[in-house]
Amino acid sequence: MTIPPVVLLLVLVALCGAALALAAFVWAVRNGQLDPGGAGASVIFDEEEPAGAPTDQVFPARKEHALL
Amino acid sequence: MTSAPGEKNADLVSRRRSLDEAAALPVLLYFTTGVVWLLVGTVLGLIASLKFDMPDWLSRVAPLTFGRVRPAHLNAVTYGWASLAGAGCLLWLVSRLCLVPVQLRKSLIASAALWNLGLIYGTGAILFGYSRGVEWLEYPLPAAGMIAAAFLLFAASILQTFRRRTVPHLYVSLWYAVAAVVWFPFLYVVANLPVYSGVTHAAVNWWYGHNALAVWFTPIGLALAYYFIPKVIGRPIYSYYLSLLGFWSFALFYNWNGIHHLVGGPVPTWLQTISIIASVLMVIPVMAVAVNHHLTTAGNFRYLRTSPTLRFTVVGAMCYTAVSFQGSLEALRDMQEVVHFTHYTIGHAHLGVYAFLTMILFGAMYYITPRVAKWNWPQPKLIKLHFWLTAAGIGIYVVAMCTGGVLQGYAMNDPARPFVEVIRLTRPWLGMRSVSGMMILAGHLVFAYLFAQMIYHTGPRRETAPWTEATPV
Numbered sequence: 001m002t003i004p005p006v007v008l009l010l011v012l013v014a015l016c017g018a019a020l021a022l023a024a025f026v027w028a029v030r031n032g033q034l035d036p037g038g039a040g041a042s043v044i045f046d047e048e049e050p051a052g053a054p055t056d057q058v059f060p061a062r063k064e065h066a067l068l
Numbered sequence: 069m070t071s072a073p074g075e076k077n078a079d080l081v082s083r084r085r086s087l088d089e090a091a092a093l094p095v096l097l098y099f100t101t102g103v104v105w106l107l108v109g110t111v112l113g114l115i116a117s118l119k120f121d122m123p124d125w126l127s128r129v130a131p132l133t134f135g136r137v138r139p140a141h142l143n144a145v146t147y148g149w150a151s152l153a154g155a156g157c158l159l160w161l162v163s164r165l166c167l168v169p170v171q172l173r174k175s176l177i178a179s180a181a182l183w184n185l186g187l188i189y190g191t192g193a194i195l196f197g198y199s200r201g202v203e204w205l206e207y208p209l210p211a212a213g214m215i216a217a218a219f220l221l222f223a224a225s226i227l228q229t230f231r232r233r234t235v236p237h238l239y240v241s242l243w244y245a246v247a248a249v250v251w252f253p254f255l256y257v258v259a260n261l262p263v264y265s266g267v268t269h270a271a272v273n274w275w276y277g278h279n280a281l282a283v284w285f286t287p288i289g290l291a292l293a294y295y296f297i298p299k300v301i302g303r304p305i306y307s308y309y310l311s312l313l314g315f316w317s318f319a320l321f322y323n324w325n326g327i328h329h330l331v332g333g334p335v336p337t338w339l340q341t342i343s344i345i346a347s348v349l350m351v352i353p354v355m356a357v358a359v360n361h362h363l364t365t366a367g368n369f370r371y372l373r374t375s376p377t378l379r380f381t382v383v384g385a386m387c388y389t390a391v392s393f394q395g396s397l398e399a400l401r402d403m404q405e406v407v408h409f410t411h412y413t414i415g416h417a418h419l420g421v422y423a424f425l426t427m428i429l430f431g432a433m434y435y436i437t438p439r440v441a442k443w444n445w446p447q448p449k450l451i452k453l454h455f456w457l458t459a460a461g462i463g464i465y466v467v468a469m470c471t472g473g474v475l476q477g478y479a480m481n482d483p484a485r486p487f488v489e490v491i492r493l494t495r496p497w498l499g500m501r502s503v504s505g506m507m508i509l510a511g512h513l514v515f516a517y518l519f520a521q522m523i524y525h526t527g528p529r530r531e532t533a534p535w536t537e538a539t540p541v
Contacts (some may be wrong), residue, residue, distance in 0.1 A: 006263050017254060021319060033238055034312055040506065041311075042306035043239050044165070044295060048084065054302040056375040056435055059448050 074473060085169070090169030091160045092440040094176035094225075096523065098156030101184050102520050105148025108191075110512050112141035114505045120498040126387055131195040132152060132335050139206045140194045146280070147207075147215060150425055152180075154288040155222055157432045158245050160440065161295055162226050165242045166233035172225040179221035186214030203267070204277040205259060210259045219256065223249040240311040244291035247319060251283035254430025267334050271327060272355030278326035282421060286322070286388075289425045292432045293385045300378040300435075306363035321349045328399035332408060346369055347399035354392040359384045376451045380431030383459055387423035391416065407482065411494060411501075415466045423462045423506075430515065431456070438520050438535045446527025448516050456512030464504035472497025 028034050045051040071391040110428035116138045120123060126132040162169045170176070190211030193199065199206040207215070226249045230242070298305050305311055324346030327339050365382060372379050394416055397403055407413065434451065438444050445451060472494050521527040 004263075013254070013258075017251075020250070025316065028238075030363055036309045040237050040239060041091060041298070041308035043235065043237050043431070044299055045302075045304070049299075050302070051304055052302050054300060054375070056300045056377045057371075058376050058434070058445060058451070058532070059374045067226070 077257055084164075087167070087169055088160075089401030090173070091163050091441075094170060094173055094180065095156045095160050096434065097177060097180040098152045098159070099437065100368075100520070100523060101180060102149050102156065104514050105144050105152060105187060106512055109141055109144035109149055109377075110505075110509045112144055114502070114509055117498070117505045118140055118500045121495075121502055122163065130197065136195050136197065136199070136486045139199055139203070140191050142204070142454045143194065143206055144187070144191050144386050146204075146421065147190070148286075150285060150288075150421060150429065153429045153433065154285065154425075157247070157292055157436060158226060158288060159229075159430065160436045160486045161241060161291060161432075162229050162245050165235070165239050165245075165295070166229055167235055168229050168232045171228035171232060172221075172223065175221045176225050179218045179225070181218075182214050182221070183218035183430065186218060193510070202273050204280060205273065209262065212256075216253065216260065219253050222402075224254055226511065235244040239295075240305070240315060241291040241294045242306070243312070244294070247315075248284055248287035248291070251287075252280075255279050255283055263269055269531065270330060270333065271339070274329035275326040278329060282325060283324040283506045285425050285472050286318075289384060289388060289428045290318075291540065292428050293357075293361060293381055293388070296377050296381045296428075296431060296435060297361055297385065300381075301365065301368045302377045303364060303368065306360050306476055310356050310360050314353045314360070317349075317356070318353035321346050321353065325350065325395075331401055331404045338519075344399045344401070348396050350392060350396055354389060354396075357385070358389040364521050376445070376448075377435040377457065380427045380434065380456055384424050384426075384428035384431060387419055387427065391419040391424055394419065406477035407473055409432065410473040410477040410480070411469045411497065412477065415469030415473055418469070419466045425465060427458070427462075433519075435534075437519070441525075442535055443522050443523045443525045444530040444532065444535045445518060446521050446530060447518065450518050454511050454514045454518065456499050457507050459512065461504045461507030461511060465501055465508070468497045468500035468504065472501075 013060070024034060049055055087280055115126065115132060118135060119127075119134045119137075129272060130136070158172050160174070169438075186207070190207030193208045193211060194206050198208055204449060205212070226246065230246055255276060264272045294305065294311060324343055327335060327343035328347050329345065331340050333340075361382075370381060398407060398416060434445065475497075476494050478484050478495055480487075
């Protein structure tokens with residue numbers, strides 16, 4: 001059975017993709033991106049929009065049945 | 069915890085505002101054309117649905133026969149609405165998480181133009197009978213080529229923004245966003261190559277069809293949910309470590325799932341079995357996301373009353389859990405025996421692409437649009453109307469199709485029942501689907517009206533958050 005060259009090429013490209021993913025994972029581990037207990041979750045907050053202060057308060061909250 | 073507007077604070081404000089300004093034109097281009105395709109796609113879907121209730125309606129108009137409007141609907145809503153709106157959201161999000169203005173803005177404008185030309189060409193070709201006849205890949209090669217080129221320009225911009233990042237830590241949303249733009253162009257180009265035939269073509273077809281969700285639409289939805297849920301509530305993700313575990317298990321398992329669409333078909337059994345196993349393993353990343361989002365939101369449900377973004381995003385995130393568990397079960401052979409080739413599959417597809425992805429896209433657009441269009445949503449009551457029409461609409465849709473589909477499946481498995489009786493059995497459920505489709509279309513018209521007001525700065529001027537001239541957010 002002969003394997004068409006295009007299939008070989010696609011398998012090669014797919015292996016490169018897998019290698020890239022593995023490299024990204026190794027980089028992430030070595031770089032400390034996956035350290036448990038890291039402060040990663042807080043990077044979306046800063047002084048202007050701190051944790052503890054909600055954003056996007058578009059609807060007035062006072063009414064009893066504001067959901068409707 | 070609000071500090072006095074000191075110098076550093078002012079820097080942050082102007083930095084966020086300058087990021088929004090750099091993102092504004094490309095994001096609004098993607099959003100606006102996305103909303104147009106949302107309306108086009110919804111009308112096409114509703115026409116397809118009504119044909120089940122009135123089989124003779126429009127049957128003499130060739131471009132509007134069922135075999136053409138249904139694939140035209142699928143392509144218009146996925147490559148048009150969901151992809152364009154998703155691309156706009158990713159541009160804004162990646163810029164914000166990298167703290168760098170959107171890069172390669174001129175090529176983004178070319179990308180949006182090319183993308184829309186491809187959509188017009190491809191959707192027109194389907195309606196006039198030039199479909200390639202492969203589900204999810206109906207667009208003729210020139211249209212697919214235009215969309216692929218547009219996507220590569222978009223990916224180049226995202227990757228360049230990512231490369232210039234000024235932050236040391238990659239937030240979990242960034243993993244999903246960057247992975248999506250690396251994975252999807254490869255997938256789209258390989259699947260569109262005109263080199264497959266026979267069973268291989270079917271396998272490639274569903275490897276593609278499922279992965280369009282796995283490596284493009286789902287990462288968009290999750291990237292947005294992981295940002296907007298904690299951001300709106302003002303509370304960090306409950307377990308950040310779990311969110312990263314979720315990402316890597318997602319990356320490992322999801323791309324094996326496609327062949328479960330061919331369970332019972334002519335592809336090798338081992339291939340089907342691998343795919344079923346991977347589909348069940350998806351429970352791990354899905355649990356990671358579900359637990360995390362729930363525990364982040366727990367105790368803060370009151371913000372569902374005040375934030376349109378949170379309302380849409382939380383509904384979308386809950387539906388992600390639902391559709392994923394449904395998908396894991398649906399891949400099992402016992403379940404496939406009943407629901408394969410029934411309306412159940414259509415219910416599942418809409419629970420995924422609509423109740424999960426589209427709801428989250430709406431939520432993200434409610435957050436992003438005021439910041440890039442520099443205008444506040446003028447009529448909050450219409451936002452609520454949009455929410456309830458679409459949420460109730462898709463709820464009815466999914467319940468009707470899944471219930472009708474299971475009944476249809478059992479009936480079709482009974483050799484004693486004549487086929488026409490099975491058709492009659494499904495009619496009330498299909499009627500419910502058409503009603504829900506009208507509710508969804510009405511919701512979309514409300515959203516399009518609101519969005520047009522944002523673009524043209526019309527409607528009542530509101531001085532509340534987020535957009536204020538004096539103290540910008």
